[in-house]
Amino acid sequence: MxxxxxxxxxxxxxxxxxxxxxxxxxxxxxxxxxxxxxxxxxxxxxxxxxxxxxxxxxxxxxxxxxxxxxxxxxxxxxxxxxxxxxxxxxxxxxxxxxxxxxxxxxxxxxxxxxxxxxxxxxxxxxxxxxxxxxxxxxxxxxxxxxxxxxxxxxxxxxxxxxxxxxxxxxxxxxxxxxxxxxxxxxxxxxxxxxxxxxxxxxxxxxxxxxxxxxxxxxxxxxxxxxxxxxxxxxxxxxxxxxxxxxxxxxxxxxxxxxxxxxxxxxxxxxxxxxxxxxxxxxxxxxxxxxxxxxxxxxxxxxxxxxxxxVPAEMEHLLLGAIPREASLLAHLQRSHPGVKDVHLSVGGVCRYHLWVQFDKKREGEAKNVILCAFGAHYDIKQVVVVDTDVDVHDPAEIEWAVATRFQADRDLVVIEGAQGSPLDPSTTVGQPEDAPPHLQGVSAKMGLDATRPVVYASHVFTRVRIPGQDTVDLDALVAADNTAFDAYLDGAHG
Incomplete structure (x- = not known):
């Protein structure tokens, strides 16, 4: 020494x-x-x-x-x-x-x-x-x-x-x-x-x-x-x-x-x-x-x-997510300038599930974005494309878009037998324990087009909003205590 x-x-x-x-x-x-x-x-x-x-x-x-x-x-x-x-x-x-x-x-x-x-x-x-x-x-x-x-x-x-x-x-x-x-x-x-x-x-x-x-x-x-x-x-x-x-x-x-x-x-x-x-x-x-x-x-x-x-906790997951997201965003935007944001979800271990925010101008574009994403990194197993009014960092927003804008017979993309992550345990099903490297990580890919139609009748796909809901100043309006509330109840019982 x-x-x-x-x-x-x-x-x-x-x-x-x-x-x-x-x-x-x-x-x-x-x-x-x-x-x-x-x-x-x-x-x-x-x-x-x-x-x-x-x-x-x-x-x-x-x-x-x-x-x-x-x-x-x-x-x-x-x-x-x-x-x-x-x-x-x-x-x-x-x-x-x-x-x-x-x-x-x-x-x-x-x-x-x-x-x-x-x-x-x-x-x-x-x-x-x-x-x-x-x-x-x-x-x-x-x-x-x-x-x-x-x-x-x-x-x-x-x-x-x-x-x-x-x-x-x-x-x-x-x-x-x-x-x-x-x-x-x-x-x-x-x-x-x-x-x-x-x-x-x-x-x-x-x-x-x-x-x-x-x-x-x-x-x-x-x-x-x-x-x-x-x-x-x-x-x-x-x-x-x-x-x-x-x-x-x-x-x-x-x-x-x-x-x-x-x-x-x-x-x-x-x-x-x-x-x-x-x-x-x-x-x-x-x-x-x-x-x-x-x-x-x-x-x-x-x-x-x-x-x-600590494996599989947030430090581990974010270290992989942020550089991948930056690379994926750049890759997608080269072919699809309408892509605005991307997010690798925590539930998808910040590797497998990609959410894409996209400004769709023509029908069919979202499926092209899905295919482009699969080609960008072999780890990606599921892609959900949503409109610009959906926050791709909010899992509830993504689920809402899938629930109300997606139909499986029309908007689902499935690709069989693609290269996926060798660390995804579901890819080992049906494989021998000693499978050679060229057989490891073979995966199906799923894409969901959860965008609304470019043109739709009346307000059928218009999102419900209340004017002022995002700008109302609650700090100025909400009392610091419940004195007025208590006084009203006291008076009502008098």
Whole structure:
């Protein structure tokens, strides 16, 4: 272990207009604490289930900060991104402008700024030998049937072996031993990098950055082309290049002000069992042979904070939802300018059910929007298209539109045998437990055109409204107490 003097390494600030001014996790947490949104659990808490249970109860109301997790000196935080409004606040925009801001950043990335190691907070303490992840870090076991402790909030960063361009993703990682982990690789960019390296008989260098600011976390989930570095999208969200530093054991660049970085390599032609694990659909994924990471170094701040995401709760769901919504909105608007807003519903685990607000001008357009949405991301299983008078962020509004504007024999679109999410348990029905990858995730898709006709007779599809219902000033009209009411009743009984 090598510890160097950190006296000169205070919090690094860039000049941007966010309410928290936060380029680091601890800046953001300080802002939340000042506004009553951090709950400190200042007593010993078990890493197996108890920590996750407490964080789940606080989900969406306060971030949970555990000072004594499992006997460790390193505290654990969870839930600091568990509301849309908080994420918009971190961006410095109104909640209604959240998707547009993310879309703009994804379209105009800023190259990262590599800084010297002496200035990188994430390398204040360096471990390169005798590594024991269980001793160094408070890694929780979350759900009842999880097969051990998992990293759930680490940004996995790797370089394309062909081009050298980095990719960032969040993958579930089961910690098997002191310096060995199994990682789930879905058929996306990191998996492509690993396959390229493996075909050449080489390991793939990776870094896992734990404890970054909310905008860098969000950027990691951008739906972008294979040679797009999500750290550059993080820079665009911050309004300035993101400071990065080169790892101590290989050439991957990581956020310089992360709390903790685990460095390693994905071994070629090595697989070990991983799972079961409680995933975002609120079901367990199966135990299967997965790729293996061999840890080569661990670096961290002098007093680091460990971040864990409780699976299937709002922090997990929103991290996936907002970048997907921004990408879906941009994709749909390219072909259908009448699309005004989109929403991945919480009931659809912020992945499978998409609600689209659309200004329909011609009959049949809504079905085209449905088909376009299915082609935009394979996770999408159900699409509901509604008119501009329907709030796509309100489940009751969507249900009302389906109840009054949809007829199944006329407005239903069903597509059989399409690629869906391999983590959707309903796609496994009728498949053997050991189904090969090319048979996993085969799904039917359903679209509902819940728009009213472009032309309709009289007021048959006119929504009932009372003039003034949205503008009446209740604060000015409603009495502060019931004195007048009580006086009337007293008089009536006199």
């Amino acid at each position: 090598n510890t160097r003097d950190a006296a000169s390494h205070g919090t690094f600030h860039l000049a941007w207009s966010r309410p928290s001014g936060a380029l680091t996790l601890r800046d953001w947490l300080a802002h939340l604490a000042r506004t009553g949104r951090v709950a400190t659990i200042d007593r010993p808490v078990a890493l197996e289930h108890e920590l996750a249970a407490i964080a789940r109860r606080l989900d969406g109301t306060q971030a949970a900060f555990f000072t004594q997790p499992g006997g460790h000196d390193v505290p654990v935080v969870s839930g600091f991104m568990s509301r849309r409004a908080w994420i918009a606040e971190a961006m410095g925009v109104a909640e209604a402008d959240l998707l547009a801001r993310f879309r703009d950043a994804a379209g105009q990335p800023l190259a990262s700024q590599e800084i010297p190691r002496a200035e990188a907070a994430c390398q204040q303490v360096v471990h390169t030998s005798g590594i024991d992840l269980h001793a160094l870090l408070p890694i929780p076991t979350h759900s009842e049937h999880d097969n051990g402790p998992y990293l759930t909030a680490g940004l996995v960063i790797a370089r394309n072996p062909r081009t050298g361009v980095q990719n960032v993703s969040i993958n579930r990682i089961q910690v098997h031993g002191p310096d060995r982990m199994a990682i789930l690789l879905l058929p996306r960019h990191l998996h492509a990098f690993q396959k390229t390296a493996e075909e050449a008989g080489e390991a793939l260098d990776v870094a896992i950055a734990i404890g970054v600011d909310p905008l860098t976390m969000l950027a990691s989930q951008a739906i972008s082309p294979i040679d797009s570095d999500e750290l550059e999208i993080a820079g665009a969200l911050h309004g300035a290049p993101l400071p990065v530093v080169r790892c101590v054991s290989h050439g991957v660049n990581v956020p310089a002000f992360a709390e903790i970085v685990i460095e390693g390599r994905i071994l070629p032609n090595v697989r070990e069992p991983e799972g079961p694990f409680g995933e975002f659909p609120k079901y367990y994924s199966a135990r299967e042979a997965r790729e293996v990471i061999e840890v080569t170094a661990v670096t961290h701040r002098e007093k680091p904070i460990f971040h864990t995401i």
